[in-house]
Amino acid sequence: MIEQSASFTQRLRAIVGDDGLLTDPQQLRLYMYDGSIERALPLAVVLPRTPEQVAALVRLCHAEGVFLTPRGAGTGLSGGSIPLCGGVVLSLARMKAILSVDTENQMATVEPGLVNLDLTRHVSPKGFQYVPDPSSQGACTIGGNVAENSGGPHTLTGGVTTNHVLELQLVLADGTQVSVGSQAPDPPGPDLVGVVCGSEGTIAIVTRIVCRIVRKAECVRTMLAAFDSCRAASEAVSAVIASGIVPTAMEMMDHPALSAIEAFSHAGYPVDAGAVLLLELEALREEVEDAAPRVVEICRAGGASEVRVARNEEEREALWKGRKKAFGAMGRIGPSYYVQDGVIPRTRLPEVLDRVEEAARKVGLRVANVFHAGDGNLHPLILFDDHDPDQAKRAIAAGEEILRACVEAGGSITGEHGVGMEKRDYMGLQFSEATLAAFTAFRDACDPGHTLNPYKLLPSGLGCAEGGKRQKTLTQMQALAERNAAIGEAY
Amino acid sequence: MLADAYAPLREIPDLDVIDGSQAGVFRIGEQRARLAVRPRTHAAAAAALRACAAAGLHVVPYGGGTAQTLGHPPFRIDVVLALDLLRGIHAYDPHDLTLSVEAGTTLAELAQTLARAGQHLPLDGAQPARATVGGLLATGHAGWRAGTYGRPRDLLIGLRTALTDGSQALSGGMVVKNVTGYDLGKLHAGALGTLGVILRANFKVMPLAPARRFVAAALPEGTRASVLTRIDTLILRPSAALVLRGWEGELPWKSGDEGSIAVMLEGAAGEIDRATRDLRSALGAAGIPGASIFDQARADDALAQLNDLWGSEIGGRSAAYCLRDDTTRLISWAAMLERIAVTEQMAVDFAADLLDGRLLVRLAAPTGHALRSSLPSCEEFIRKEAPGARLLHAPEWARREFPVWGGEPSAIARMREIKRAFDPAGTLNAGRYVGKI
Numbered sequence: 001m002i003e004q005s006a007s008f009t010q011r012l013r014a015i016v017g018d019d020g021l022l023t024d025p026q027q028l029r030l031y032m033y034d035g036s037i038e039r040a041l042p043l044a045v046v047l048p049r050t051p052e053q054v055a056a057l058v059r060l061c062h063a064e065g066v067f068l069t070p071r072g073a074g075t076g077l078s079g080g081s082i083p084l085c086g087g088v089v090l091s092l093a094r095m096k097a098i099l100s101v102d103t104e105n106q107m108a109t110v111e112p113g114l115v116n117l118d119l120t121r122h123v124s125p126k127g128f129q130y131v132p133d134p135s136s137q138g139a140c141t142i143g144g145n146v147a148e149n150s151g152g153p154h155t156l157t158g159g160v161t162t163n164h165v166l167e168l169q170l171v172l173a174d175g176t177q178v179s180v181g182s183q184a185p186d187p188p189g190p191d192l193v194g195v196v197c198g199s200e201g202t203i204a205i206v207t208r209i210v211c212r213i214v215r216k217a218e219c220v221r222t223m224l225a226a227f228d229s230c231r232a233a234s235e236a237v238s239a240v241i242a243s244g245i246v247p248t249a250m251e252m253m254d255h256p257a258l259s260a261i262e263a264f265s266h267a268g269y270p271v272d273a274g275a276v277l278l279l280e281l282e283a284l285r286e287e288v289e290d291a292a293p294r295v296v297e298i299c300r301a302g303g304a305s306e307v308r309v310a311r312n313e314e315e316r317e318a319l320w321k322g323r324k325k326a327f328g329a330m331g332r333i334g335p336s337y338y339v340q341d342g343v344i345p346r347t348r349l350p351e352v353l354d355r356v357e358e359a360a361r362k363v364g365l366r367v368a369n370v371f372h373a374g375d376g377n378l379h380p381l382i383l384f385d386d387h388d389p390d391q392a393k394r395a396i397a398a399g400e401e402i403l404r405a406c407v408e409a410g411g412s413i414t415g416e417h418g419v420g421m422e423k424r425d426y427m428g429l430q431f432s433e434a435t436l437a438a439f440t441a442f443r444d445a446c447d448p449g450h451t452l453n454p455y456k457l458l459p460s461g462l463g464c465a466e467g468g469k470r471q472k473t474l475t476q477m478q479a480l481a482e483r484n485a486a487i488g489e490a491y
Numbered sequence: 492m493l494a495d496a497y498a499p500l501r502e503i504p505d506l507d508v509i510d511g512s513q514a515g516v517f518r519i520g521e522q523r524a525r526l527a528v529r530p531r532t533h534a535a536a537a538a539a540l541r542a543c544a545a546a547g548l549h550v551v552p553y554g555g556g557t558a559q560t561l562g563h564p565p566f567r568i569d570v571v572l573a574l575d576l577l578r579g580i581h582a583y584d585p586h587d588l589t590l591s592v593e594a595g596t597t598l599a600e601l602a603q604t605l606a607r608a609g610q611h612l613p614l615d616g617a618q619p620a621r622a623t624v625g626g627l628l629a630t631g632h633a634g635w636r637a638g639t640y641g642r643p644r645d646l647l648i649g650l651r652t653a654l655t656d657g658s659q660a661l662s663g664g665m666v667v668k669n670v671t672g673y674d675l676g677k678l679h680a681g682a683l684g685t686l687g688v689i690l691r692a693n694f695k696v697m698p699l700a701p702a703r704r705f706v707a708a709a710l711p712e713g714t715r716a717s718v719l720t721r722i723d724t725l726i727l728r729p730s731a732a733l734v735l736r737g738w739e740g741e742l743p744w745k746s747g748d749e750g751s752i753a754v755m756l757e758g759a760a761g762e763i764d765r766a767t768r769d770l771r772s773a774l775g776a777a778g779i780p781g782a783s784i785f786d787q788a789r790a791d792d793a794l795a796q797l798n799d800l801w802g803s804e805i806g807g808r809s810a811a812y813c814l815r816d817d818t819t820r821l822i823s824w825a826a827m828l829e830r831i832a833v834t835e836q837m838a839v840d841f842a843a844d845l846l847d848g849r850l851l852v853r854l855a856a857p858t859g860h861a862l863r864s865s866l867p868s869c870e871e872f873i874r875k876e877a878p879g880a881r882l883l884h885a886p887e888w889a890r891r892e893f894p895v896w897g898g899e900p901s902a903i904a905r906m907r908e909i910k911r912a913f914d915p916a917g918t919l920n921a922g923r924y925v926g927k928i
Contacts (some may be wrong), residue, residue: 104723105817105848151672160668161646162677170902178902184815184879185847186633186642188896189906189925190686194644194677198670218726238586244698245610246588284727286761343666345587375668376587415668423671423787430671434658438913439673446905457672 006062012046012088014240015056020047020094031071031089035136037338037386038079038421042089049094051169051177051207058205058451059175061088067454070201072113072144075136077339078420080200084455090205092143098122099208107166107183108213112143112206116150119213128213129159134416135324143206149198151416153249153323154280155372158214160416162197169208170196173447181208195442200418201453203446217248217282221231221292222316225299226273226306230254230369233275234349236302240279241346243298246292248336249280250374251323254353256333257368257381264329267322270306277304277373278323326370327381334383335367338395342406343415347375352409356380359401363394377415378406403429419457427459496546500528500570503542505535507576517571519551519559521887524571525875527553531576533651533659533690540688541657544918550599551920554626555597557618559803560884561630562683562923563895572688574625580604581691582665589648589665591693594625611699613640613730617802618645619795631681634798635731636755638846643680649693650676652686655918659690667695678909685924686913700757704767705790708756708774708782709747710734718752719818721773722845727766729846731755731794734822736829737840737853741803742796744783752779755794800842800851801883808862809855810869810885814877818843821850824876828852831872835865851883858885896925 013021022028022045043066048054061068067087074081082090096113103126110119116137119130133152134140140150146168151160167181181193197203227233230252235424237250253261253269253276262271269276279295281288290321296307310316330337344352353369360367360382371379377479382398384391403413407429427436441456443450501508507529517524530536543550548569553559555575574595581591587606592601598619605611615634616622620891628650629928635643640646649663652675662675679686710718715734722732735742736750744751756766767784774782799842814824825841832839832854842851854869856862866885870893873880879897882890903907903926910917910928921928 149674151668155668159641159645162674163641172902172905176904178900179903180900180902182815182879184816185637185849186631186681186813186880186881187900189900189902190682190883190909191631191644191677191680192902192905194680195674197677198674215728241588242586246698246702284758284762284765287759287766290759290761343583343664343668345589345665347584347586376666377668410664411666412669412671413662414671415666416670418670419672427672430664431661432659433658434654435662435672437658438654438660438662438675440676441912442673442678442909447909454627 008066008256009044011060011073012044012057015053016048020049021045021402031074031083032090034074034079034081035077036079036082036420036422037336038082038084039088040082040084041282042083043086045089045091047091047094054090054205054207055171055175055177057088057090058171058173062174062449062451065449065451068451069453070205071139072145073115073139075140076144076148076420077151077341078414078422080418080420080453080456082421084421092141092418095207096141101213103128105183106213109208109209109210111208112146114142116140116142116145123213127216129216130211130213131155131164132161142209142211145347146197146206146209147199147201148416150419151372151375151377153251153372156250156372157246157248162194164212165193165197165209166212167210168193168196168206170204172204173449173452177332188220191400198418200420200457202443202457204433205452219283219285219288220316221281221288222319223279223292223296224269224308224319225277225279225304226270227275227302227304229274229278230353231350232303234353234373236277236304236348236351239302240295241297243294245295247279247295247374248282249278249368250372251278252276252369252371252373253323253326254369256366257326257370260329261322261326262330263332265322265325267318269322273305278319280333323370330368330381330383333368336386337381337383338399338418339379339381340399340402341414341417342378342411344378344402344406344409344411346374346377347374348409349373352378352405355405356402359405360400362401363398365391365394367399368399375407375415376411400426421456424457424459496548497526499542499546500539503535503538505531506539507531508666514571517553517573518556519568519571520564520890522564522568523865524568526569527571527573529573529576533577533653536572536574536577536688536690537653537657537659539572540653540655540918543888544916547916548641548918549921550918552629552688554595554623554629555621557622558626558630558632560890563890563927564887564922565920566922569643574623577690585610587818589667589693590696591649591665591691592624593691594689596624598622598624598627605696606699610696611700612694612696614643614646615794615798617799624692628680628689628692629682629684632801634801634925635733635794635844635845638844639728639730644677646694647676647680647692648695650679650689651691652679653688653690655914655916660687662861663693667694683920683924685910685920685928687919702758702760702763702832703787704755704756704763705749705753705785705793706767706770706782707744707793708779709745709751710749710779712748714778715749717777718774718779719822719845721777725766725773726769727758727762729754729757730757731797732845733797735842736825737838738800738842741800743793753797755790759852797842803853804884805855806857807886808857809853810862810866810889811851811853811883812873812880813883814850814852814873814880815848816877817848818845821848823854825850828854828869828872831869835868836861837865837869862886899926
């Protein structure tokens with residue numbers, strides 16, 4: 001590959017120009033990473049500016065049998081944009097325009113490299129918003145959100161990315177450009193929009209997105225409730241739902257998380273609490289005014305030592321500030337963290353949180369929890385030193401135990417971070433051989449050569465065809481920690 | 492030869508095999524089944540499908556039989572795979588706001604179960620006492636509240652399907668947020684059973700709104716355009732809003748010169764009161780003098796009557812289309828079709844979804860023979876103006892001759908590859924779907 005690379009890179013350059021191609025190792029190193037702990041160096045990075053350039057790049061890589069890994073902002077948490085097989089990283093960062101906004105029909109047409117928050121900022125003065133709001137929304141891209149089917153704190157009532165995408169322009173694995181979905185409802189044919197969302201760049205590259213924008217709610221009420229324990233807070237979550245109220249967000253932070261967040265963000269959280277719930281109601285004034293006091297009452301009845309209701313936008317933003325920066329705050333209490341993303345039926349929260357605590361204790365590591373309680377989407381952050389292979393091994397063991405607990409509780413191994421490299425070998429925990437075979441059949445139908453984002457989403461041994469052979473690959477963190485150390489030495 | 496091909500089906504445990512005249516109750520458009528199988532278990536359904544695929548038999552999956560005129564006529568009907576014995580709630584904990592239900596469960600049965608816990612699954616189908624969950628998913632049918640609550644694919648969180656190799660595949664699960672693996676459930680939702688047979692589906696459900704109000708008003712001459720502009724600015728987004736014309740005897744309110752408007756409001760009691768005042772004010776400003784109001788169960792009934800329009804056929808002499816675009820254009824198309832219909836001596840009934848950009852049009856001729864001579868001019872107009880229009884039901888000759896699904900999508904080649912991956916022998920509903928997949 002390296003020997004061929006000179007002529008190959010010339011052909012890449014012919015498509016994207018000098019300023020659209022990176023081959024200098026110093027520059028390539030910036031594309032080794034995403035938000036996970038995975039690392040791998042690409043052969044080249046291309047930064048196309050148009051769908052036609054993307055199509056030409058895919059055709060070239062398809063013809064040459066070169067692996068191609070699409071990349072948004074690189075904020076993913078499961079290694080989805082790591083070029084594990086080497087090959088070319090295709091960054092959509094330069095395709096970031098808002099092409100049109102149609103408030104009458106409540107939709108916007110954007111390029112995949114647009115930063116999530118930039119869309120909401122753009123339509124906000126007109127009274128609209130884009131609903132999916134991952135915590136990384138200030139950096140992550142809408143194309144990346146489509147690939148991962150991203151959620152966020154406000155998806156409890158609003159849905160995730162797939163519920164907000166109407167039409168996609170795609171470049172398929174052979175370089176063909178197609179449009180799937182429709183601005184008008186119910187386009188004919190299988191729901192390819194639905195299956196591209198969350199496919200982690202393995203079946204197509206998204207070059208244009210028509211997404212829904214919605215009117216901002218007339219009334220928003222945000223409140224914080226402090227409890228002695230996660231169990232009490234979890235029970236309050238169930239009690240709120242049982243009362244027939246579905247808040248737009250119900251976020252939980254446990255005591256270790258609160259300490260780190262408060263030290264980092266100074267959000268004014270009660271650091272002595274065992275757990276804090278952040279709840280948000282959005283609706284017409286009457287509904288919010290009816291529901292808010294009931295939520296306060298339910299929290300108090302459930303043992304809340306304090307319930308604080310934001311009185312204005314400034315206080316609301318302050319309450320959210322800590323939560324949105326929670327992952328970044330973990331540096332205050334540990335050198336690194338391994339975040340899991342399991343989902344469970346929300347009524348199983350208390351018992352599964354106990355198992356999370358137990359899993360970490362068993363391997364002698366600490367864990368902090370910051371998660372979407374309303375969705376049952378856990379984010380246990382296992383704190384460890386990523387340059388210590390033994391700690392990494394123990395973190396893996398705890399992570400696997402947590403995923404098992406989620407599946408045994410009737411849940412799933414990932415709610416929004418994706419399978420990527422990190423969880424592909426856990427797919428068998430959740431799905432039967434027959435289901436994995438169906439996934440593979442689908443992948444093969446869309447990309448027979450597995451050119452696009454190989455070694456992702458499917459279990460190793462199923463996911464990557466190279467030279468006609470299925471390869472088993474090293475995937476998990478112990479191996480990666482060892483590799484990190486080697487990379488650290490190399491650079 | 493076919494008799495031999497059927498023999499393996501009779502060996503499958505938990506599979507009722509029905510043939511002769513008894514199988515004729517299963518109707519696919521104007522054709523009757525000669526043999527039907529009714530699995531009592533998921534395993535029996537998968538085994539039956541595998542046996543059919545191995546024997547080269549063509550299979551038509553069958554729910555309540557309320558939408559079997561959708562799509563082109565199948566190339567062949569060897570076996571009807573009826574899901575009616577796979578029914579009931581598999582799992583439901585109201586506190587989790589999730590539900591798992593067998594494919595053959597009727598929408599009415601499902602609604603009753605949920606209502607007892609003060610919840611609902613806001614996916615509306617025509618004829619809910621017969622229509623099944625599996626059928627609703629397979630057809631991807633979106634009722635009049637889809638613009639607000641979403642379509643079947645939006646509320647679906649998990650799916651179990653039987654594939655033609657006899658395996659059962661899952662996707663998703665029983666949690667409301669899940670990105671593990673490909674979301675193949677979405678692929679099956681709306682694929683008309685061409686990729687697999689839906690066995691069980693999991694949904695997210697939601698609390699039933701405490702107050703539900705249905706407001707309907709006749710539109711006098713010159714008011715329709717004015718009311719359309721005002722619906723967009725209502726304080727509370729209705730869960731359904733339509734402009735209708737015709738449907739004589741099928742709706743419980745009066746129609747004016749320009750038809751009628753129907754709006755469903757759902758929310759907290761105080762919210763509905765303010766929304767009603769707001770709506771009355773909008774209607775008044777548009778010159779509409781009065782409105783009929785139906786509350787709670789009566790509102791649900793009125794909405795159900797509206798949803799029944801989707802399946803409203805006039806035996807052998809009507810055809811229904813769904814056109815898609817923005818509201819103004821939909822109304823203009825409806826008016827043009829009314830003019831063409833007068834020339835062709837046909838009756839036109841229409842319902843325009845103001846929230847979701849869809850126009851349901853039913854064209855009826857005095858006889859089936861008359862429809863044959865009149866419908867092509869309407870079809871020509873529709874294909875010229877709205878090439879993506881879908882023919883929802885019509886006599887078999889029309890479904891054979893007309894491009895039922897509209898033009899072929901740009902990704903049709905990829906769709907064919909996916910079909911080949913899941914159903915290599917073309918066992919399932921062959922010929923009915925887009926591009927005669």
